[in-house]
Amino acid sequence: MNAFVYDIPTKVYFGENQLKNLGAELSKFGKKVLLTYGGGSIKKIGLYDKIIEEINKAGLELYELSGIDPNPRVSSVNAGADICKKENIDVLLAVGGGSVIDCTKYIGAAAYYDGDAWDILLKKVPVKKCLPIITVLTLSATGSEMDAGGVISNPETNDKIGLIFPVMQPKVSFLDPTLTYTVNKFHTACGAADILSHIFEVYFSMDQDLYMLDCVMEGLMKTVLKYTPVALAEPENYEARANLMWASSWAINGFINGGKRQAWSCHPMEHELSAFYDITHGLGLAILTPRWMEYTLNENTVSKFYQFGVNVFSIDESLPQMEVAKQSIDLLKEFFFETLGLQSTLTEIGINDANFNIMARKAATLGSTKYAFQPLAAEDIEKIFRMCL
Amino acid sequence: MNAFVYDIPTKVYFGENQLKNLGAELSKFGKKVLLTYGGGSIKKIGLYDKIIEEINKAGLELYELSGIDPNPRVSSVNAGADICKKENIDVLLAVGGGSVIDCTKYIGAAAYYDGDAWDILLKKVPVKKCLPIITVLTLSATGSEMDAGGVISNPETNDKIGLIFPVMQPKVSFLDPTLTYTVNKFHTACGAADILSHIFEVYFSMDQDLYMLDCVMEGLMKTVLKYTPVALAEPENYEARANLMWASSWAINGFINGGKRQAWSCHPMEHELSAFYDITHGLGLAILTPRWMEYTLNENTVSKFYQFGVNVFSIDESLPQMEVAKQSIDLLKEFFFETLGLQSTLTEIGINDANFNIMARKAATLGSTKYAFQPLAAEDIEKIFRMCL
Incomplete structure (x- = not known):
């Protein structure tokens, strides 16, 4: 039996109607929020509106990156990191399933790196810092909401690489089972x-x-x-x-x-x-x-x-x-x-x-x-x- | 099914030979360490010496409170809080079983209160701050090493009261199963x-x-x-x-x-x-x-x-x-x-x-x-x- 270190600091709000705590949790990290999501299903189920409402109520400044694909691409990571650098983002809010959350983790890391984010996946640069991440989960699958790993694809090279960096661990995750009612x-x-x-x-x-x-x-x-x-x-x-x-x-x-x-x-x-x-x-x-x-x-x-x-x-x-x-x-x-x-x-x-x-x-x-x-x-x-x- | 918040930020070093990380973990919180323990069994098994060695290696300043009883008394809490206030202790190091850890939690809380610590147990004063606590566990029983609760006895009134305050959650706990080999x-x-x-x-x-x-x-x-x-x-x-x-x-x-x-x-x-x-x-x-x-x-x-x-x-x-x-x-x-x-x-x-x-x-x-x-x-x-x- 080997020794190990147990360290899972993610705070989880589990259940319905927990989003009322979102504004307060985001505010702990600053004013400027980059909301990341996928193809728009969060708009169909009314979740997007709820989140905007909470962000407005807390008086936070909103930036958005949408269109993150399943099997998220390194291009999305680079796009997100560019926004973070340009706008001095304080905190990332990933709303979606594992793809969105994984992508957001690398956005948070790449925000501190000036080259192509793929270098991080190739382990060419160390990951020692990451913007704080809060997640709102909409799919029960990857567990990305409570771990420090993420997988990114590079369609140009047919590569898909997964790594783990402790600094990418989400600070807070909202797990509302009712948000998965519409999952087919x-x-x-x-x-x-x-x-x-x-x-x-x-x-x-x-x-x-x-x-x-x-x-x-x-x-x-x-x-x-x-x-x-x-x-x-x-x-x-x-x-x-x-x-x-x-x-x-x-x-x-x-x-x-x-x-x-x-x-x-x-x-x-x-x-x-x-x-x-x-x-x-x-x-x-x-x-x-x-x-x-x-x-x-x-x-x-x-x-x-x-x-x-x-x-x-x-x-x-x-x-x-x-x-x-x-x-x-x-x-x-x-x-x-x-x-x-x-x-x-x-x-x-x-x-x-x-x-x-x-x-x-x-x-x-x-x-x-x-x-x-x-x-x-x-x-x-x-x-x-x-x-x- | 009810909603809940999951938040267990204690980091755990599990296994043998993990105490080599003790100095670094203590140092994150400051220089002045109050070591708390019970009747001296930690000296018999050589643990005390190991801990002193790690504290010295890290160049930390050591204070001690020993003699914490099973079913720990409010008198020990007051004695510990007095040391914290007088010496400006930065971090508490509880070495023992649940009694020592429970007592140390209230020492950490009472360090910010000027009256009798029993007032805390009687809920006369709120507990909003607590000195950081690191534990080294020597008995598998109470779970105090990874929760925010503690039970204190008052022999004068035959009272034994247990409360939970999130600020009392240990920051780091060392769980070495070999330290329980001598438990009868x-x-x-x-x-x-x-x-x-x-x-x-x-x-x-x-x-x-x-x-x-x-x-x-x-x-x-x-x-x-x-x-x-x-x-x-x-x-x-x-x-x-x-x-x-x-x-x-x-x-x-x-x-x-x-x-x-x-x-x-x-x-x-x-x-x-x-x-x-x-x-x-x-x-x-x-x-x-x-x-x-x-x-x-x-x-x-x-x-x-x-x-x-x-x-x-x-x-x-x-x-x-x-x-x-x-x-x-x-x-x-x-x-x-x-x-x-x-x-x-x-x-x-x-x-x-x-x-x-x-x-x-x-x-x-x-x-x-x-x-x-x-x-x-x-x-x-x-x-x-x-x-x-």
């Missing part, structure tokens, strides 16, 4: 796959750390399995949306990691899919994950899958370990592809093997496979991509 | 009872909040049930001590509460036992809790006990609810009084019914029974005390 079935399902994948990336490890954290992870997984179907059937079910929203934060804020020095497996592979084909991150994860599990299941790893099957899917513990393991993967497939209704193969979403070789080589380099559940070389990753066809 | 069987067992009780006080509620948090609580309970016997049998089992230590923090740092407006039941009753008889808090909780459960189990509450029995003790879910509920209470008794070897009645520890009436009336006033799992009037509490004879 597809994105609700993709969000669930993303949450589960964040937990899998830590849970599937032969490096035994704290039993307590395994219990917590199993509880988070059961929460997603229980409530995603409810949210799909009843989009305005508060209980379901609330459980998914809080689970999304805790799946990746660092708590469940404890002292594990765990390298991630499916995320680096999926980042290549999204970088090359701009697909929704959670969909890519849902297609990849069961194949990755099948590929990594063996005599050395079976005990972890057995634990997963018994504790998360309540499979009969008296069955042979390998049988429980296989059943657990089948049940996960059933959940992703039947219960959530996600497409089950890359072929179905129009992806063929044309780029598998280069994608696999990039995934094996960018995503560190050292300390992984099962170390994966480029040829392993390519095989897993093929299993997804 | 009795205090290890009492600590486990305290951790479990913190979870019970939130878990046993008919106010359904987030399912996810119930899962987390069940995971924490299973952790304590699994690892306390290991720690008793092998006091230097790192895995056991680490799981108990991290569980102790998460049982009461506020995370598991979510939006529940849950009043506590057993703690107010136990505080009267400790106030009148100065017994170890966890022992009082172990004796009281199963009787409180028996008293509150009825047709309205049985579903919660059923959930507890099935999910925590793995009792056969096909059995009738009431049977599962009763079995779960019996299994908890078995855990406290056989597995942990704690005394099972008040009679055994020399407490008779002489003060039950006054204690019950005080518990019903001081501990708010509004929002409780089952509201308890003074006569109910007296009956529960009698069940413990």
Whole structure:
């Protein structure tokens, strides 16, 4: 068991009608607010108006950057950083899902750098400062609202890179489950796959750390399995949306990691899919994950899958370990592809093997496979991509 | 489901050999450090010397307050506050278990008040400021290392009062499981009872909040049930001590509460036992809790006990609810009084019914029974005390 530092200083306002605290929280950091958001869905649901009202009430000065894409581009980061420098922005207000929040984190960092923000992703410059960030979350998925990481795409080079800098941790996040009522079935399902994948990336490890954290992870997984179907059937079910929203934060804020020095497996592979084909991150994860599990299941790893099957899917513990393991993967497939209704193969979403070789080589380099559940070389990753066809 | 604010800014260094960061963390707050501790066990285990070494290395100025008792007295709070005022202390360093940390929290608050610190406990003065507090934990029990609460006794009036002030939240806590290797069987067992009780006080509620948090609580309970016997049998089992230590923090740092407006039941009753008889808090909780459960189990509450029995003790879910509920209470008794070897009645520890009436009336006033799992009037509490004879 390894030592670790736990430090999650983000303050969270959870529940309905918490935006009344937004003005006071923003004001702690200054007067000039840069509001960042995506394609305008926040206007459709009336959230934009509410936020403007709170900003006006607090007497703050508003600047805006809209049009941040899913799989956010480095061009948006540069555009945001330019506004920050030109207008001397004091605080960033990211309103949206993980893409908007991730992009805003790098805007906050790039505001202190005079070159192209992509240099930050390439680790050419250190990130020691970041403008304070407040978020209003509208999608339960990435957990970006409560962690210090973010992923940015560069379409010019087909690159998608994720890094973590503690200074990018949001100061305050507003989590109102009712803001996710309008999230459609597809994105609700993709969000669930993303949450589960964040937990899998830590849970599937032969490096035994704290039993307590395994219990917590199993509880988070059961929460997603229980409530995603409810949210799909009843989009305005508060209980379901609330459980998914809080689970999304805790799946990746660092708590469940404890002292594990765990390298991630499916995320680096999926980042290549999204970088090359701009697909929704959670969909890519849902297609990849069961194949990755099948590929990594063996005599050395079976005990972890057995634990997963018994504790998360309540499979009969008296069955042979390998049988429980296989059943657990089948049940996960059933959940992703039947219960959530996600497409089950890359072929179905129009992806063929044309780029598998280069994608696999990039995934094996960018995503560190050292300390992984099962170390994966480029040829392993390519095989897993093929299993997804 | 209620709204809530999540805000747990304490940074935690978990694991062995983390004290090398102590000097740097203390230095963030100034030069003058008041070290607070109890009866000297930290000298026996060599911890005192290590701490002095780190303080000297960082070039800090050391002041000391020792002799803080279990069930810490308001006299220690006043003594500490006097040192802070006289010496212009910058930062408090509490080294010990919950008693030392609780006491230090009120020292930090009383440093800004010119009267008797008991006025703070009587809520005669508001607490808006507190000196920064860093803790080094030596006992897994109260969770005081990661929350903003503390309990102080006043032997002159037989009062024991617990309050919460956000400004008293420790800035940094060092959690090294090896520092609990020397905790004897009795205090290890009492600590486990305290951790479990913190979870019970939130878990046993008919106010359904987030399912996810119930899962987390069940995971924490299973952790304590699994690892306390290991720690008793092998006091230097790192895995056991680490799981108990991290569980102790998460049982009461506020995370598991979510939006529940849950009043506590057993703690107010136990505080009267400790106030009148100065017994170890966890022992009082172990004796009281199963009787409180028996008293509150009825047709309205049985579903919660059923959930507890099935999910925590793995009792056969096909059995009738009431049977599962009763079995779960019996299994908890078995855990406290056989597995942990704690005394099972008040009679055994020399407490008779002489003060039950006054204690019950005080518990019903001081501990708010509004929002409780089952509201308890003074006569109910007296009956529960009698069940413990």
